[in-house]
Amino acid sequence: MPAPFDETEYDRWMSQAESTLDEADVFVERKLYHWSCFAAQQAAEAALKAVLRGLGKPVVTHSLKQLFDMLDQLGVSAGAPERHAGRVLERHYKGTRYPDQYVSGTPRDHYDQQIADEAMSLARTVVAFAKQTREALR
Numbered sequence: 300m301p302a303p304f305d306e307t308e309y310d311r312w313m314s315q316a317e318s319t320l321d322e323a324d325v326f327v328e329r330k331l332y333h334w335s336c337f338a339a340q341q342a343a344e345a346a347l348k349a350v351l352r353g354l355g356k357p358v359v360t361h362s363l364k365q366l367f368d369m370l371d372q373l374g375v376s377a378g379a380p381e382r383h384a385g386r387v388l389e390r391h392y393k394g395t396r397y398p399d400q401y402v403s404g405t406p407r408d409h410y411d412q413q414i415a416d417e418a419m420s421l422a423r424t425v426v427a428f429a430k431q432t433r434e435a436l437r
Contacts, residue, residue, distance in 0.1 A: 302355045304436050312349030313433075316342045316426055323419055332410035337395035339415075339422035340388040346429035347385075350375065353433065363389045363425070370432075381428045384421035391418055 323338035340363070347366040351358050354373055360366065363385035367377050377385075394400045394409070401409055 304353050304433070305355060306353065309349045309353030309433055312345050312352055313426075313429065316345035316349060316429070319345060320419070320422060320426065323415075323422070327412070327415050327419070330412075331407075332412060332415040333395040333406040335415040336388075336391040336410055336418040339418035340391040340395075342422045343385065343388050343425035346426045350429050350432050353436070361392055375432055375436075377428055380424055384424040388418060388421050388425070 319338050319342040323335045323342065326332070326335035326338060343363055344361060344366065347363065347370065348358060351366065351369060351373075354375075356369065356373065358366065358369060367382060367385050370377065395406050398405045400406065
């Protein structure tokens with residue numbers, strides 16, 4: 300018999316995911332688009348970790364692909380839109396913070412409102428998946 304879903308741990312991580320999404324909105328308002336994209340990636344990461352921790356599987360990775368793969372191994376499969384969101388958001392983990400990810404300029408030079416809006420939408424897709432997964436596991 301599988302262990303019961305840890306609602307407290309899920310809620311703790313999902314609260315962080317939602318808070319980080321709110322912070323990403325503030326970065327957009329301040330035109331700090333690179334930080335908004337990083338926060339979007341972090342929100343998606345926290346949401347996936349919420350499900351994994353709820354299932355009793357703490358993990359140490361920042362790779363959204365790996366997190367989705369771990370969920371697959373536990374019988375929790377994401378659809379194509381969620382996987383796509385993870386692949387795009389994963390690019391914002393380093394590219395938003397390190398100048399050596401680009402031939403010239405800084406991360407701030409390589410991000411704009413359109414990229415930030417897309418990242419926010421994708422992060423919301425992953426957060427919604429995590430919430431739907433919790434409901435399905437109840």
